Amino acid sequence: MDYLKNLNEPQLEGVMNTEGPCMIIAGAGSGKTRVLTMRIAHLIKAQEVDPFNILALTFTNKASKEMRNRIEDVVGHEARNIWMGTFHSIFARILRAEASKLGYPSNFTIYDTDDSKSLIKNIVKEKGLDDKVYKPNTVLNRISAAKNRLVSWQEYLKNPIYRADDESAMKPEVGNIYQAYADRCFKASAMDFDDLLFNTNVLFRDHLDVLNKYQQRFRYVLVDEFQDTNLSQYLITKKLAAVNQNICVVGDDAQSIYAFRGADIQNILNFEKDYVDLRVIKLEQNYRSTQNIVDAANSVINKNRAQLKKKVWTENTPGELIEVIKASSDNEEGKLVASNIFEEKMHHQLSYEDFAILYRTNSQSRSIEEALRRANIKYKIIGGLSFYQRKEIKDILSYLRFAINQQDEQALRRIINLPKRGIGPASVDKVVVAAYEHDITIWEVLENIHSFLSGRTANAIADFVTMIKAFKLEIERKDAFEAATHIAKNSGILRELYEDKTIEGLNRYENVQELLNAIKEYVDNEENEDKSLGAFLQEIALLTSVDQDKSEDNDLVTLMTIHMAKGLEFKYIYVVGMEEDLFPSQMMLSSRADLEEERRLFYVAITRAKIKLCLSYALNRYRFGRLKNCEPSRFLEDIDPKYIKVNRLQKGSDALAFDQLNPNHGTGSQYARNLVNSVRKKPAPNPQHYHKPDKDFAPSDTSGLAEGMKVEHAKFGFGVVTMMDNLGANKKAKVNFEKFGEKTLLLSFAKLKIHDS
């Protein structure tokens, strides 16, 4: 049983005791996810449980893929058959199978957030309400919060509490919008993200035979990141586990960071009440981070009142102190972080994939990205506008969606006049109204358009209908890839993009090709049981930002928000923008509960680091189009000062190396050095380590410097030129120094003596 070897006592307890309810609430990096993974492996390998009987719920699809791979190492191919994924993807799959019980067709569409918002916008407009008061985002959040608490629109309208709430927020119509929204989604055969959980609850509540079937099937239920489940998710797992009671949840209350989306820490406390025979396991040893990082994290989280007290300690080395980087501006912050990463990478021979830069909000990435690009550091951004949100991709996907589900109103609105066919939005509104007046579906109106409209528009719509019918046939007869290719071509979208010869047009054309490639890959992948176009669409609809990372090059610095970094680990973590009003966010300052959630977010950020943590802040930053003075974050003071150093530079490097990275500084190198000195409290690196040149050391004229030449540097000593970069005004040389390794030097600054004749 090799897989049991790398587990400590309490971890083993969590893995071996597979029967009955079990809860592991433990600090970051203590092996919760590892225990969950090995518990599943153990169920299959030692207890001979059929993988089909195991349900494991993770935070992202990527996390579940990783888990599956680990389990596969132990049990082999069988790991494929485990029901494993996010709540949304697993229950979407179940809802598809049971859709008819809820009055839905099994080919229902999943509305993404954009679809939901644009539907709300339509409804607000149709009701003649003020769209500045009823902002789609705000309304959707309220509807979403209600659904996550399992409040239907009927209840919402009935219960005076919600009405009072909405009235005090000066939005008395939210209940009515909720009703219209739910109705429109249903008529469009569409579910939004929250519906996937809400409707699963309805399904299990109203159809005991169905519930019973899944209770029998899922003999073992396991949940990772349990602290971030909402009520709706909690009830689903509770119902599924009600018969067998084999439920194992792992999480960390100190990492609960999704309360704003309805996650409820109460679930942890309820769990103890809901299961009398509950086995509670504590894991206290951290395997991820250095002692300094673990202790610093502890000192931060102890500032929170609402916390289950727990010890976290580690046997790892003390490691480096936490570095605080102070910058004069956001751009400077980017530069300092970039040069720091470059230095660390060179000095410790790391890869870029060992580094992650975390921030509070996506918009902070801009200044960081700029600096990374300038320093020639390759990076990837998780989140932001993803591939599947690009316009041309959404256009094609909408065609595919509509060809599968002709009730999909949002898809219809997107494609009916794309490419232009002379069908304006007013005509579409007429179609929608007609459907309501006659109580028929939108598709039925379209199919019989000449009974409702006349003239050119009606003819155009009739042609559109004929085309969609042809697409439908194509989907029935061909595989997903062939059908999608046919639709991309015959809808006219591909042609339109092809004819656009601008660079952007070309790019969009290639993106569509890339989408078709993705479908082909999906069809060819043996692991996908259901290879239909509908299954493909569902899969991509439920990808989280972390899942959408498709970078082929692995050696990249990762940029993402702290929220997305949950559960992940990197050798080096940089948390940027450690400033008041940014982190903690301005919106989270009004109550202790909010501030504590924000502090938990900081705890999550710190605990992602294995070897080194850097925190940076800027004294000035552009926000909302204006330059603002910033104050260092109060969270910096939460860390016990004995774990911190305010310093920017690594041993073995100096300000010169910083200049090398920022050739744009030119005469500003003195400025850079001043800045460095201003933040440097510790004395400069011990000069003893540096090379001592002869008294008569005179730098040579380096205009003739070439690869292979031996040189002497005033500080770094002897080395060999490995590469010359003569491009542009700033000539650079890469030199491999005997004592200091490879460094890139800007020749106009470097003091080099050539020893080759």
Ligand SMILES: Nc1ncnc2c1ncn2[C@@H]1O[C@H](COP(=O)(O)OP(=O)(O)OP(=O)(O)O)[C@@H](O)[C@H]1O
């Ligand atoms: N017994 C062990 N021996 C060696 N390494 C371990 C052990 N347990 C866990 N680890 C390692 O420690 C790191 C953290 O483990 P894991 O990700 O499972 O922690 P976690 O509690 O899930 O963290 P988080 O709270 O961030 O989700 C991983 O790299 C894991 O491989």
Ligand SMILES: [Mg+2]
């Ligand atoms: Mg984990």
